Amino acid sequence: MHKVTFFPTGNADACFIEFQNARRIMFDFADQKDRTDKDDKRCDLESELRKRLGSNKKVDVLAISHLDADHFQRVSEVFWLEHAAKYQSDDRIKIDTLWVPVAAIIEEGITDEGRVLRSEARYRLEQGDGIRVFGRATLLDAWLRDRGINPANRRSLITDAGQLAPEFSLAVDGVEFFVHSPFASRDKDGNLVDRNGSALFMQAKFEIEGASTRLILSADCPYEPLEAIIAATKKHGNEERLEWDINNIPHHCSYLSLSDEKGDDETEPGEEIDWLYSTQGASRSFLVSTSKPIPTGGDDTQPPHRQAANYYRRIAREHGGEFRITMEHPSAGSPKPMEFEIDRYGARLLKPVMAPVVAAVSSRPRAGTR
Known part of the structure; x- marks a missing residue:
């Protein structure tokens, strides 16, 4: 079986996926806990990840959806980074392949830890190893040429929207990642577009014994880029790529991922976004808000x-x-990691282990598949 875990990190993202063949991907890593505050209920993300990795201190992929701190906080303290010796020690977690959007390479004016992460992504791309960049390849041409690199020699490391990430496959791993975004990173005047709208947006499709379960990873996608994703998906006849059994809803349950109007009691999205949630969700599916209560x-x-x-x-x-809601699971007073197991019956949410007993399930297995 596969396992998907969302962590209670406040208004921040951190999703760890363990595949049935023991490969692992960390999709965003924002360790925001204040370790000096005994009342901070956010989890110690580093400890939670190390517990799951065990003695094999490595992830096959670290995916950073975009360069906002609530998606990569403490990456430079926890992970082994190739570009500088100061980020290398035996206790650090190694990364086989780093996934980033094009904006993480070409964006200027980044400071602090975001700058460190950009340096790592740039170094790996220059070296031509251990990196997957998502977006339009031509957006990197000038940047590569400025460094004396023929863009054609890096095309295999760049994956555009509408394609599958080549690091995983249904045949080998029982999973594939379909890329919805970013499908552009600059406007008609050549200016970098909103970072949230240029973030990674993917559908992970798991298969076990012929049964499919789908996970949507939405990052901080606002409603306008989400409408564009839906339009492009329909244009190419790929509606199944927006089906979901688990949906990590965008931007910590912000109304701006549904509409420009908050509403009095309930946000009313446009027709296309409502289609994504009303029509594309499976029976007994899960909507997950990585957020505060x-x-x-x-x-x-x-x-x-x-x-x-x-x-x-x-x-x-x-x-x-x-x-x-991650910070309300199983309760706001004592949030724990939200763990899903995926097998031939679909996705089921496990009860947090509160004592040394075997975990049980809180939801009946979903029969059948799409």
Whole structure:
């Protein structure tokens, strides 16, 4: 079976996927816990990851959806980075392949840890090894030529939207990653577009014994780029690539990933975005908000937004499924990692192990498949 884990890291993303053949991918890594604050309920992400890796301190892929700190915090402290000796020691976790969007290579003005991560991505691309860049290959041509590199010699390391990430396959790993975004990173004037709109947006399709289970990884995608993704998907007849059994909803349950209007009690998305959630979700599916607890009232300027949560809750009810919040699982007072097992019956959410007993399941296995 495969296993997908979302971690309670506040308004931040961290998803660890373990495949049935023991390969592993960390999709975003934001370790935000304040270790000096005994009341901080966010998990110690480094410890949680090391516990799952065991003695083999390596991930096959570290995917960074975009260069916002709530998607890569403490990467430079935890992982072995190739570009500088100061980030190399025996206790660090090694990365076979780093996944980044084109913007993580060409974006300027980045500071602090984001700059370190950009340096790592650039170094690996220059070396031609251990990197997968997602986006339009031609956007990197000038950058490569400035460094004396023939762009044709790096084409195999760049994957555009509408393609499969070559690091995994159904035949070998029982999983494939279909790339929806980024499909562009600059506007008509050559300016870098909004970072959230240039982030990685993927569908992971798992197969076991002929049964398929689909996971959507949405990063911080706003509603306008999401509408463009849906339009491009429909144009190419790839609607199945937006089907889902688990949907990591965008931007920590922000209403701006549904609409430009928050709404009074429930955010009302446009027709196409509503299609994604109402039509493409499977029976007994899961909507996951990687966020703080949902506020019950007041002016929630920052996500999560109560109105967006009410929309997702309604969608979950319509599918006979569940809407889950990482910082409320299993309770807001004591959040734990949210672990799904995927087998021939589909995805099921495990109960957190609160004592040294064998984990049980909280949801009945989903029969059948799409």
